[in-house]
Amino acid sequence: MATTADLELTPDRVFREYAPRVYNLARRMLGNDSDAEDVTQDVLLQVVRKLDTFRGEAAFPTWLHRVTVNAALAHRRKRARREEGRVADPLDNFDNDGHHVGHVRPWPSNPESNVLASEQAELIDKTIQTLPDIYREVFVLADIEQLPNSEIAELLELSVPAVKSRLHRARLMMRDALSHHFEERKS
Amino acid sequence: MNVTCKQVAELLADYLNEELESEQKNLLDWHLCGCVPCKIYLVQYREVIITCRKLPDAPLPTEFSSRLAKLLGCKEPPPQEPPTE
Numbered sequence: 001m002a003t004t005a006d007l008e009l010t011p012d013r014v015f016r017e018y019a020p021r022v023y024n025l026a027r028r029m030l031g032n033d034s035d036a037e038d039v040t041q042d043v044l045l046q047v048v049r050k051l052d053t054f055r056g057e058a059a060f061p062t063w064l065h066r067v068t069v070n071a072a073l074a075h076r077r078k079r080a081r082r083e084e085g086r087v088a089d090p091l092d093n094f095d096n097d098g099h100h101v102g103h104v105r106p107w108p109s110n111p112e113s114n115v116l117a118s119e120q121a122e123l124i125d126k127t128i129q130t131l132p133d134i135y136r137e138v139f140v141l142a143d144i145e146q147l148p149n150s151e152i153a154e155l156l157e158l159s160v161p162a163v164k165s166r167l168h169r170a171r172l173m174m175r176d177a178l179s180h181h182f183e184e185r186k187s
Numbered sequence: 188m189n190v191t192c193k194q195v196a197e198l199l200a201d202y203l204n205e206e207l208e209s210e211q212k213n214l215l216d217w218h219l220c221g222c223v224p225c226k227i228y229l230v231q232y233r234e235v236i237i238t239c240r241k242l243p244d245a246p247l248p249t250e251f252s253s254r255l256a257k258l259l260g261c262k263e264p265p266p267q268e269p270p271t272e
């Protein structure tokens with residue numbers, strides 16, 4: 001019984017239009033491709049089963065976003081703790097007098113070409129994966145997904161000051177890692 | 188009274204959010220005026236935030252995409268390049 005309404009939420013449409021969103025969100029939150037596939041699969045199966053209960057489409061993206069975030073968090077809680085590479089404390093890059101240790105050099109200027117823009121996106125995604133879990137989650141929810149700190153605090157069961165401090169630390173780590181990348185590329 | 192480069196780094200988020208008290212903000216402004224490394228550091232910190240705001244979604248890995256389509260009972264083949272042999 002196929003209806004012809006163009007805007008009806010069908011499994012095909014959910015797959016085509018929303019699967020990449022779910023997958024990328026999960027991958028960034030979990031820092032790992034195969035965990036992201038598990039979460040994407042679970043979330044989309046759940047969604048497709050509930051499709052007929054979804055009349056008003058306006059609320060769908062928000063609802064899907066929340067379901068994905070919760071599924072990713074639940075997945076991380078139940079999986080074994082990952083071996084995490086050690087990430088240096090960004091504030092160790094200052095000496096006892098509070099001066100920068102070593103040079104702070106500008107990054108190569110942002111090229112306009114789309115090819116390089118996509119290369120840059122890939123680099124950012126790779127760098128996010130190197131962040132320790134507790135920093136990456138906050139960073140992804142705040143700076144990529146643009147959730148307000150109060151909502152992140154609620155999701156992660158943290159205080160707002162703790163969210164702010166982790167977010168700041170995560171950005172400093174991102175800055176360090178990217179600088180490191182550009183320095184290495186130059187040499 | 189002066190701030191160090193390290194203190195600047197610690198306060199960048201509050202500085203950019205304009206959440207510092209005016210006295211502290213003035214100290215940072217003053218420091219940033221005269222310190223090139225901190226100026227670069229600030230630009231890069233901001234660039235991390237700006238770039239991530241518009242980070243595009245990558246397509247699903249091809250193999251996962253077809254597996255998922257099958258699982259969801261989608262008739263359409265995944266919108267990807269044809270598999271290479």
Ligand SMILES: [Zn+2]
Pocket residue numbers: 191192195218222224225
């Ligand atoms: Zn300085």
